[in-house]
Amino acid sequence: GQNIDQPTEMTATEGAIVQINCTYQTSGFNGLFWYQQHAGEAPTFLSYNVLDGLEEKGRFSSFLSRSKGYSYLLLKELQMKDSASYLCAVREAGGSYIPTFGRGTSLIVHP
């Protein structure tokens, strides 16, 4: 099984940078995903990490350290529309490659 931990809620100011952390424990790692979910909407794919290091995609970057069981999502130049829940999901090796989600971090961006 897996244990995924991320903060419940974070607040930040428009234009600032915020880092959302995710720690996980798994018996066999096969990739970590970040999804964004606005209230009442479908989760949408942000990033995928399977190797250690930083993946940058526009204002969003995601980092992975497999040895530490740790990832973070970095959001730069925050905009009001970035207010949403950010879900960390880990996929375990073997079996059906089914991603397990954390409870999500609710990010509130204020002016």
Add this chain to the structure above:
Amino acid sequence: GAGVSQSPRYKVAKRGQDVALRCDPISGHVSLFWYQQALGQGPEFLTYFQNEAQLDKSGLPSDRFFAERPEGSVSTLKIQRTQQEDSAVYLCASSLASQGQPNYGYTFGSGTRLTVV
């Protein structure tokens, strides 16, 4: 279609009623997943299909929950004798990947919000 389509968008059921939730995945997507998402929580895995085969149903909370995908495309999640604790958003996701091809993402539908009264 262009995305994953779920219907109905909202469903109110009386306790004890049976419900059926539909998922239309992206055309050609091999894998299909059902998740249950309670308010303020992350999605919890229910069941997984590869084409028409249900390969994992370990997340189904009780034998009142049943899912099928008879022709490998549209899937239906059925809940019998609904209980108040079944109230949640039911999300469907599809992926081009099958087992052994893990490097694809998952596209989610907007979900069905089920309220049992």
